Amino acid sequence: xxxDAPPSAGRVPAxxxxxxxxxxxxxxxxxxxxSGTTTxxxxxxxxxxxxxxxxxxxxxxxxxxxxxxxxxxxxxSDALIGTxxxxxxxxxxxxxxxxxxxxxxxxxxxxxxxxxLMLHSSLENHSFARxxxxxxxxxxxxxxFEYVRTRQEQGRxxxxxxxxxxxxxxxxxxxxxxxxxxxxxxxxxxxxVVETYTTFILKGLVASPAPVxxxxxxxxxx
Numbered sequence: 001x002x003x004d005a006p007p008s009a010g011r012v013p014a015x016x017x018x019x020x021x022x023x024x025x026x027x028x029x030x031x032x033x034x035s036g037t038t039t040x041x042x043x044x045x046x047x048x049x050x051x052x053x054x055x056x057x058x059x060x061x062x063x064x065x066x067x068x069x070x071x072x073x074x075x076x077s078d079a080l081i082g083t084x085x086x087x088x089x090x091x092x093x094x095x096x097x098x099x100x101x102x103x104x105x106x107x108x109x110x111x112x113x114x115x116x117l118m119l120h121s122s123l124e125n126h127s128f129a130r131x132x133x134x135x136x137x138x139x140x141x142x143x144x145f146e147y148v149r150t151r152q153e154q155g156r157x158x159x160x161x162x163x164x165x166x167x168x169x170x171x172x173x174x175x176x177x178x179x180x181x182x183x184x185x186x187x188x189x190x191x192x193v194v195e196t197y198t199t200f201i202l203k204g205l206v207a208s209p210a211p212v213x214x215x216x217x218x219x220x221x222x
Contacts, residue, residue: 018056020046022070025063030113033120034064034128064128071114077136081143088147093156093205096147098198101173105194108177115181141166151205158207165205172197 012020024046028037039060043050057063080103087095108115121129144166151157157165176193 014056017048017052018066021048021053021056022063022066026067026113026117029064029067029120030116033124034060034126035124064126067117068128068131071132072135074111075136077140081140084143084147088150093151094198094202097169097201097205098194100144100169101197101201102194104170104173105176108181112181115177144169148205152207155207157205168204169201172201 021042025037025042028041028045031037032041037060039053040050042063043053046053053063057066080099084096084099087099118129118132120126145162148157148162148165148169152159152162176197
């Protein structure tokens with residue numbers, strides 16, 4: 001593995017070296033957690049002397065901060081929320097749910113290390129997971145909560161605690177991503193996964209139509 005690779009010689013531009021260290025730290029933090037990873041291990045994984053790390057990142061926490069900034073730049077949560085707002089305003093509930101499901105599943109497939117990083121950070125009570133949630137998950141959850149509550153007021157979604165429905169919307173694709181990350185040998189086929197989950201979630205959200213009372217029963221009540 002790269003961890004056991006000896007330090008390599010050669011001059012590398014500062015921005016490339018910095019990114020190299022961030023990439024190595026991301027892999028190791030995802031594998032071993034923050035407390036289980038040393039700067040010496042990061043240096044070996046990056047193929048540099050440990051002193052090089054401290055030129056760019058005086059403390060190990062600074063590496064976590066750099067990873068947070070990079071992941072935040074990749075998240076583009078503001079753009080996602082803007083797209084979802086447009087769909088919601090147009091009454092496109094299927095588009096809203098499909099976009100959320102697709103985005104969550106795609107993110108897990110593209111960056112499986114991120115889930116491990118968040119899990120380690122949460123279990124160790126490190127600030128990385130909390131800061132990422134505050135920056136990206138919290139605004140998204142606020143949008144989704146308001147979206148569900150508005151649809152309930154319009155009579156389109158079932159009467160249930162909005163936060164419970166929000167958890168259900170996110171929980172299905174999130175569990176899919178978790179399964180693919182932690183149990184890749186049991187990963188479901190990607191064919192029609194997004195559409196299947198979208199249909200399933202929508203059926204659970206939509207309010208049941210009011211029962212139709214036959215005219216003869218209506219007249220007997222009078």
